[in-house]
Amino acid sequence: MRGAVSVGLLSGAVAVYLALVGVVEQLHARLVLVEPVRLSLGQVALFLVGLGGAVAAARRAKGGSAAALGGALAGVSAGAVLSALVLAGPPLNIRAMFVNASPPLFALVTLGRGHAGVPTVLALWGILGAAAGVAVRLPARLRRPLAWGAVAVLLLSVFQELVQLILQASEHTEGVTSLLFTPDSPTPGAAVAVFVVTAGLNALWRARGAEVRRRAGALSPGGRRTLRLVGPAAAVVAALLLPVVGGAFVSQVLVIVGLFTLMGLGLNLEVGFAGLLDLGFVAFFAIGAYTVGLLTSVGNLGIAQMSFWAALPVAVVVALVAGVILGIPVLGIRGDYLAIATLGFGEIVRLLVLSDFLRPWLGGSQGLLDIPKPVFAGVELVGPEHLFYVTLAFSAVVAYVAWRLQDSRLGRVWMAIREDEDVAEALGVDLVSAKLLAYGLGAAFAGVGGAIFAVMLGSVFPHSFQLLISINVLALIIVGGLGSLPGVIVGALALVGLPELLREFGEFRFLVYGALLVVMMLLRPEGLWPAAEQRRELREHVEAGEPSAEEAGGRHPAGEPAGG
Amino acid sequence: MRRGLARLTFVDLFLWGFRLLVILLVLYGTAGTLRGGRYSAEQWFDFVIFGLAQGGIYALIALGYTMVYGILRMINFAHGEVFMSGAFTAYFLAIGLGGSGVLDRRPLVGLALVLALAVTVSTAVALLVERVAYRPLRRAPRLVPLITAIGASFFLQYTFRGLYGAGIKAYPEIALFAGEIGVGGFTVLRTQAVVLVTAALMMVALYLFVMRTRTGKAMRAVAEDKDTAALMGIDVDRIIVVTFALGGAAAGVAGILYALVFKQVHFFMGFIPGIKAFTAAVLGGIGNIPGAMLGGMFLGVVESVGPALFLDGLGIVAPYQLKDVIAFTMLVMVLIFRPSGILGERLAGKRA
Numbered sequence: 001m002r003g004a005v006s007v008g009l010l011s012g013a014v015a016v017y018l019a020l021v022g023v024v025e026q027l028h029a030r031l032v033l034v035e036p037v038r039l040s041l042g043q044v045a046l047f048l049v050g051l052g053g054a055v056a057a058a059r060r061a062k063g064g065s066a067a068a069l070g071g072a073l074a075g076v077s078a079g080a081v082l083s084a085l086v087l088a089g090p091p092l093n094i095r096a097m098f099v100n101a102s103p104p105l106f107a108l109v110t111l112g113r114g115h116a117g118v119p120t121v122l123a124l125w126g127i128l129g130a131a132a133g134v135a136v137r138l139p140a141r142l143r144r145p146l147a148w149g150a151v152a153v154l155l156l157s158v159f160q161e162l163v164q165l166i167l168q169a170s171e172h173t174e175g176v177t178s179l180l181f182t183p184d185s186p187t188p189g190a191a192v193a194v195f196v197v198t199a200g201l202n203a204l205w206r207a208r209g210a211e212v213r214r215r216a217g218a219l220s221p222g223g224r225r226t227l228r229l230v231g232p233a234a235a236v237v238a239a240l241l242l243p244v245v246g247g248a249f250v251s252q253v254l255v256i257v258g259l260f261t262l263m264g265l266g267l268n269l270e271v272g273f274a275g276l277l278d279l280g281f282v283a284f285f286a287i288g289a290y291t292v293g294l295l296t297s298v299g300n301l302g303i304a305q306m307s308f309w310a311a312l313p314v315a316v317v318v319a320l321v322a323g324v325i326l327g328i329p330v331l332g333i334r335g336d337y338l339a340i341a342t343l344g345f346g347e348i349v350r351l352l353v354l355s356d357f358l359r360p361w362l363g364g365s366q367g368l369l370d371i372p373k374p375v376f377a378g379v380e381l382v383g384p385e386h387l388f389y390v391t392l393a394f395s396a397v398v399a400y401v402a403w404r405l406q407d408s409r410l411g412r413v414w415m416a417i418r419e420d421e422d423v424a425e426a427l428g429v430d431l432v433s434a435k436l437l438a439y440g441l442g443a444a445f446a447g448v449g450g451a452i453f454a455v456m457l458g459s460v461f462p463h464s465f466q467l468l469i470s471i472n473v474l475a476l477i478i479v480g481g482l483g484s485l486p487g488v489i490v491g492a493l494a495l496v497g498l499p500e501l502l503r504e505f506g507e508f509r510f511l512v513y514g515a516l517l518v519v520m521m522l523l524r525p526e527g528l529w530p531a532a533e534q535r536r537e538l539r540e541h542v543e544a545g546e547p548s549a550e551e552a553g554g555r556h557p558a559g560e561p562a563g564g
Numbered sequence: 565m566r567r568g569l570a571r572l573t574f575v576d577l578f579l580w581g582f583r584l585l586v587i588l589l590v591l592y593g594t595a596g597t598l599r600g601g602r603y604s605a606e607q608w609f610d611f612v613i614f615g616l617a618q619g620g621i622y623a624l625i626a627l628g629y630t631m632v633y634g635i636l637r638m639i640n641f642a643h644g645e646v647f648m649s650g651a652f653t654a655y656f657l658a659i660g661l662g663g664s665g666v667l668d669r670r671p672l673v674g675l676a677l678v679l680a681l682a683v684t685v686s687t688a689v690a691l692l693v694e695r696v697a698y699r700p701l702r703r704a705p706r707l708v709p710l711i712t713a714i715g716a717s718f719f720l721q722y723t724f725r726g727l728y729g730a731g732i733k734a735y736p737e738i739a740l741f742a743g744e745i746g747v748g749g750f751t752v753l754r755t756q757a758v759v760l761v762t763a764a765l766m767m768v769a770l771y772l773f774v775m776r777t778r779t780g781k782a783m784r785a786v787a788e789d790k791d792t793a794a795l796m797g798i799d800v801d802r803i804i805v806v807t808f809a810l811g812g813a814a815a816g817v818a819g820i821l822y823a824l825v826f827k828q829v830h831f832f833m834g835f836i837p838g839i840k841a842f843t844a845a846v847l848g849g850i851g852n853i854p855g856a857m858l859g860g861m862f863l864g865v866v867e868s869v870g871p872a873l874f875l876d877g878l879g880i881v882a883p884y885q886l887k888d889v890i891a892f893t894m895l896v897m898v899l900i901f902r903p904s905g906i907l908g909e910r911l912a913g914k915r916a
Contacts, residue, residue: 021726097656099729277707279714328578329900335706336639340842341899344892347839351889356882432575471718478711511722517715518697521708 004057008074008129011053012081015046019085019109022100026505028108031185032157041157042108047128050078054129058136068133075129076122082109083118141206149199153191160186162250162501169247239392243385251384253500255456258391259449260496263473264480264488265395265402266445271474272483272531273411274438275418277339279470280346283326284319284443286353286465288450290362291315292371293460299370301363308374308455315451316444323443327436334421346470354462367461371454387456394452398445403485405441414438415483468510472496475513479520481527490529583901586893589878596877603872609750611869617756617825619864620763624818625841626848626856627770628690628811634787634851635807636702641713642693644838645720646812650686651819652724652829654678655733662736671740675820683816689720690812691805699801717835725831732830735823759821766817767857770810774853779806787851836888840867843895849905858906867891 018024028042057074058067086106088094095101110117111124135143156163164181167173180190216227243251263285270276295304295311304311330341353362362368374381374390381387405411413434416424425431454460472495480491495516499509520527597603625647632640640646658678661667667674697712741758744751774780785793786803794800822837823829844863848855870890875883898905 017723021723023726098727100726271707275707277710328575329582329896331575333899333903336710337846337899337903339710340639340839341896343839344896344899348889348892348896351886351892355885355889357880357886359881432573471714474711474714508722508726510718511726514715514717514719514722518712518719521704521712521715522697522700525704525708 003060004070004073005077007053007057008050008077009081011049011056011074012078014053015049015078015082016085018045018049019082019105020098020100021508021511023508023511024108025100025102025105026507028104029504030157030160032154033188033191034182034185036188040108041154043111044154046082046109047125050075050125051128051132053078054132055136057129058133061133064134064137067137068130071133071136072126072130075125075127075132078129079122079125082125083121086110086118086121087115141203144206145199145202148202149195152194152198153186156186156191156194158502165249166246169245243388248384250501251388253497255384255387255391255452256500257492257497258388258395259453259456260473260476261395261489261492262391262398262449262452263446263469264477264492265398265485266442266449267473268477268483268485268488269402269405269414269442269445270438272477273406273418274414274435276435276438277335277342277474278439278442279339279343279467279474280326280349281342281442281446281473282465282467282469283346283349284323284446285450285453285469286349286460286462287322287443288315288319288447289454289460289464290353290368290450291318291447292451292454293368294362296455297368297371299368301361301368302370308372308451309376312448312451316447319447319450320440320444323440324436326443327439331432331435343467343470346467350462350465350467353465362462365462367459368454369459371458371460373458374455381455384456387452391452394448398448399485399489401441402445406485410434410437471510472513475517477527479516479528481530484527484529484531487527487529487531491527494528579900583897586897590874593874593877596879597873598877600877602876606750607872608869611872612865613752613756613760615865615868616861617759617763617821617864618868619844619861620760620767621818621821621825621860622837622841622844622864623857623860624763624766624814624821625837626844626860627767627814627853628808629842629845630848630850630853630856631774631783631807631811633845635783635790635804636698636709638698638706638709639713639842640693640698640808640811641710641838642697642716642720643690643811643815644834644836644841645717645724646686646690646693646834647815647819647822647837647841648829648831648834649689649720649724649819650682650684650812650816651823651833652728652733652831653685654682654820655735655823655829656728657681658736658823659733667736668739671738675738679817679820682820683813686816686819687809687812690808690815693720694805694808699804717838721831721835728831730831732828735827735829737827738824741824755824759825762817762821766814770814771853771857773810779803783807839895840891843891843898846903847894847898847905849907852905852907855905855907862906863891863894866894 015024024042024045026042027045028040030041031038032041032044033039054071054074058071061067061070085101086109089101089106090103107114110121113120135146138146160181164177167177167180180186186194216224219227242254246254263281266284267278267281270278270281292308292311292315294302295306295314296302296308298305306314326342326345330338330345333341352358354365356364358364359366376386376390379386381390413424413429416427416429417431417434421431453464457464476491476495477488478491479495480487480489495513499506499512625643628643628646629640632638632643658667658674661674661677693716697716698709701709701712741754744753745757746752774783782793782798782803783806785796785798786800790800793803818837819829822833840863841860844859845856846859847863848857848859867887867890871883871887875886875890880886
């Protein structure tokens with residue numbers, strides 16, 4: 001039981017952290033339900049943290065009633081920590097220090113009842129904890145559908161604006177909107193319906209899924225091949241239709257996802273294939289953007305007034321050459337030092353572009369303006385819907401190139417370098433050319449992205465090319481899976497698409513990225529969609545007696561110190 | 565000789581060209597500035613003193629990088645945030661003490677309290693990062709801890725941004741340190757003198773700790789060879805914790821010194837000094853404690869004197885905008901041409 005209390009206290013501390021860092025209040029703006037109770041996403045987030053603690057406590061308990069008791073204890077302890085914040089916060093005036101410790105925050109924790117709400121909070125958290133403890137003990141065939149249903153309802157409320165936007169785009173579906181949503185939240189009916197449908201589907205799949213899979217396995221080879229093509233084909237069709245269905249906002253988001261995919265494919269070449277960690281990668285994106293800007297701009301800094309299609313190959317070549325030139329000095333540097341050296345290069349490029357020294361040519365902090373939109377077959381590609389197809393086309397080409405490279409001789413040379421540079425050299429690999437090709441091609445990919453970025457904005461500013469972009473790209477290929485091409489797209493969708501869709505929570509983007517990088521490395525170093533050999537290699541150290549995932553997360557204070 | 569020439573590749577030529585270009589630019593710029601005679605001797609003296617003061621701060625941060633690298637062979641990328649966290653947190657105490665007049669009546673007591681808080685917070689953050697982000701990954705492939713370090717760095721930055729707000733906070737002035745003191749015909753800002761003296765004391769104390777105490781000896785043993793040290797009965801985990809704590813404490817002191825010199829703190833303040841301190845550590849020879857001190861001072865002075873000395877002479881407009889370019893160029897050049905640093909690495913056997 002001591003364990004349950006300490007787990008509860010820890011989850012309470014996490015809840016307080018989320019509250020003070022401002023996440024909770026930000027999420028509070030989104031409502032999950034208005035009737036019968038007013039419940040915001042912020043409150044749900046706090047509850048989820050408490051539930052996490054309760055589940056962890058209940059998992060350790062032996063026996064059903066012990067699980068419920070453990071869950072309840074953990075819930076009450078977590079609630080107590082939060083209550084302490086509410087009680088001690090105002091008299092100590094902690095707001096002078098923690099900007100987010102505002103009255104609205106305290107109100108949302110106590111469900112708007114002030115100090116009188118504290119017993120309610122404790123009771124509520126205890127009940128929730130006990131419920132979580134009981135739920136853990138439920139058989140999987142009940143637990144899974146319930147969990148999925150709850151997740152679906154949460155997703156509905158998180159993405160309500162997006163869903164409404166899509167529904168309202170067409171007249172046929174406009175009526176559905178008012179059925180599903182009140183002005184601030186999903187309607188209770190919609191929440192219940194989504195819950196039931198998701199839970200039902202999940203239960204159905206659990207019951208019949210094995211049968212379906214068996215039948216698919218029994219199909220003739222030809223039939224199986226068709227079946228395997230259905231998924232990718234559906235994805236392509238969906239990608240082509242998305243701007244039509246989603247409208248300008250969704251297209252804009254997808255263009256940005258596409259740009260990051262392009263950069264991710266480039267950096268993946270360097271980090272994922274060749275093992276060269278490059279933190280100055282954004283420089284090549286900037287070089288692509290500035291090249292197109294200078295060549296096409298009709299403003300005073302433009303030098304050639306070329307068309308986008310003529311400038312694009314130039315930008316790619318310039319980025320490639322820049323990649324090679326910045327690659328030569330760092331050929332002999334390895335590992336950590338390489339990361340820092342490339343970071344240095346990236347910052348040097350940004351600072352030079354920003355400086356007054358180069359202002360007459362590059363525009364300094366004012367940037368390059370008046371970059372015309374590309375014209376394709378007589379149509380000016382103005383809207384994000386048009387640019388989406390441009391981005392999609394180039395991403396497809398670049399992804400194809402990367403895919404062909406992966407299993408080529410060069411690709412295998414890169415992987416040999418990644419595994420062990422010295423051994424690779426001893427086996428006759430020409431390190432210089434292999435590394436320079438990795439830098440050059442990676443940079444060229446980013447250059448394509450930069451070129452599209454320039455015409456997307458119609459202007460180029462140095463502040464668009466901060467180190468954070470490099471970190472962003474690094475985070476997305478790591479979350480997707482180092483060395484994995486589908487992983488890049490998954491990573492870009494998850495780490496760029498989601499934050500762009502949920503702009504209002506954008507403030508916490510890098511907080512989440514930082515946490516994700518750490519958590520991914522601790523729990524799932526191979527990424528969400530790993531490359532096959534990467535998974536094998538990275539799992540090895542986990543399985544070979546290293547601390548288990550749970551201990552690594554530091555969430556179990558009772559865990560004995562990890563061996564070094 | 566012939567063989568030597570035959571082995572001279574295109575890459576070597578490129579690197580030599582790069583080296584020559586930088587040297588020529590520096591020499592040409594210096595000659596230009598000196599011939600122009602735009603700066604008086606006093607101005608140069610001010611540049612150097614300011615450079616030494618900021619170099620002292622870099623050196624204190626660099627100690628943390630160098631000690632951790634010496635033992636774990638990893639760049640503690642989050643160390644800049646360790647530096648930020650202490651000064652940023654102590655700001656609130658400083659404001660409180662300044663508001664109640666303690667900083668005016670008892671400046672040394674007040675400053676000691678602020679310093680103690682900063683050191684505590686920085687040490688705690690350093691230990692937390694070690695425990696959560698590095699310890700579980702000690703046997704992982706090399707890229708993995710570096711990535712968690714980058715993640716931890718951004719996580720900490722945005723945590724403190726969320727907790728304390730995104731604005732720039734102005735540290736209170738301490739009346740005792742206002743004004744200047746005269747040194748042989750020149751004048752030195754009192755804050756800079758305080759910073760120099762404190763940094764020097766701190767470095768000497770750390771050096772003596774590492775060289776003279778039992779724990780320091782154990783640290784050196786672990787840096788030499790972890791497995792053998794463990795066989796000799798040294799608790800390697802404990803030594804690593806002590807190392808992070810010492811680095812964190814030094815960074816905490818550096819944070820307050822930074823606040824004294826620059827009089828402001830914000831959530832992003834740790835990043836650039838962190839990179840520069842790393843440069844200082846490499847410059848002096850990573851794993852080498854006196855080297856970190858020397859490297860920090862050297863970098864501080866070059867960065868302070870450089871824009872006036874050689875960028876101005878090249879006819880560059882607003883040379884001070886490029887002072888970070890000087891630091892980063894030094895970083896890149898040291899990594900390329902002399903990764904073992906000025907005083908040489910203190911790493912046994914295989915190097916990075």
